[in-house]
Amino acid sequence: MRERFWENYSLGELNAREWEALCDGCGQCCLMREKDGGEVTVYGIACDLLDIERSRCSDYANRLSREPNCHQLTPANIGSYDWLPDSCTYRRIHRGEPLPAWHPLLTSSRQRMRRKGITVCSYALPRRQVPRRKLSQHIIARWRM
Numbered sequence: 001m002r003e004r005f006w007e008n009y010s011l012g013e014l015n016a017r018e019w020e021a022l023c024d025g026c027g028q029c030c031l032m033r034e035k036d037g038g039e040v041t042v043y044g045i046a047c048d049l050l051d052i053e054r055s056r057c058s059d060y061a062n063r064l065s066r067e068p069n070c071h072q073l074t075p076a077n078i079g080s081y082d083w084l085p086d087s088c089t090y091r092r093i094h095r096g097e098p099l100p101a102w103h104p105l106l107t108s109s110r111q112r113m114r115r116k117g118i119t120v121c122s123y124a125l126p127r128r129q130v131p132r133r134k135l136s137q138h139i140i141a142r143w144r145m
């Protein structure tokens, strides 16, 4: 990867490795959410493919075929992902913001992210463990876009 590529190149100029390395691995995009009109509701319930302890997809290469609700972020479509968390590194770079001080590309670890509660590992539950009638007990955020 090129030195400080996130500062020196636009998202569209990144190679595949650099693009993947930008993901901070928070796992927040793997949480269940519902969009109703202009309102977004986020649940503390993770996609069954998410390895919650690591906050990483357990089958990243095949995720799009296995999970119909999964998304493939690209430089061209990142601007339309307004439901992703503000902390999402792709969104931050797209908005012209710097890498956050806790990002693994700067710290070489995810310990700071964990301590700050940015990764979902401390609270997310696997979707298969939560019956649909109990979903409302697991709402963690709701906002208007």
Ligand code: SF4
Pocket (backbone or CB within 6 Å): 022, 023, 024, 025, 026, 027, 028, 029, 030, 073, 084, 085, 087, 088, 089, 090
């Ligand atoms: S929200 Fe953004 S930075 Fe966090 S895991 Fe998803 S794509 Fe990566």
